[in-house]
Amino acid sequence: MMVFFMCHCLAWFISDYIQLTGVQGGALCFSKLDFAVAWFIRESLAVQIFLSRQQTVAGSGDVQGPVQMSS
Numbered sequence: 190m191m192v193f194f195m196c197h198c199l200a201w202f203i204s205d206y207i208q209l210t211g212v213q214g215g216a217l218c219f220s221k222l223d224f225a226v227a228w229f230i231r232e233s234l235a236v237q238i239f240l241s242r243q244q245t246v247a248g249s250g251d252v253q254g255p256v257q258m259s260s
Contacts, residue, residue, distance in 0.1 A: 202228060 205228060210217060217224065 201232075 202225070206221070206224060209224070
């Protein structure tokens with residue numbers, strides 16, 4: 190099970206790196222190590238950020254609808 194998880198994370202990391210290089214149109218202006226550290230931090234905090242946002246929305250009784258843009 191752990192081997193599957195590690196392979197899954199590696200594939201996830203590589204696909205994110207390929208996608209970012211495609212969006213940027215070439216080589217990135219930072220090292221692969223910088224990308225790896227930032228990627229790990231972002232993915233590690235994603236669940237915490239998501240859950241804290243859900244708690245904020247569920248805890249506030251004053252939830253407003255979408256903001257209307259004036260033209």
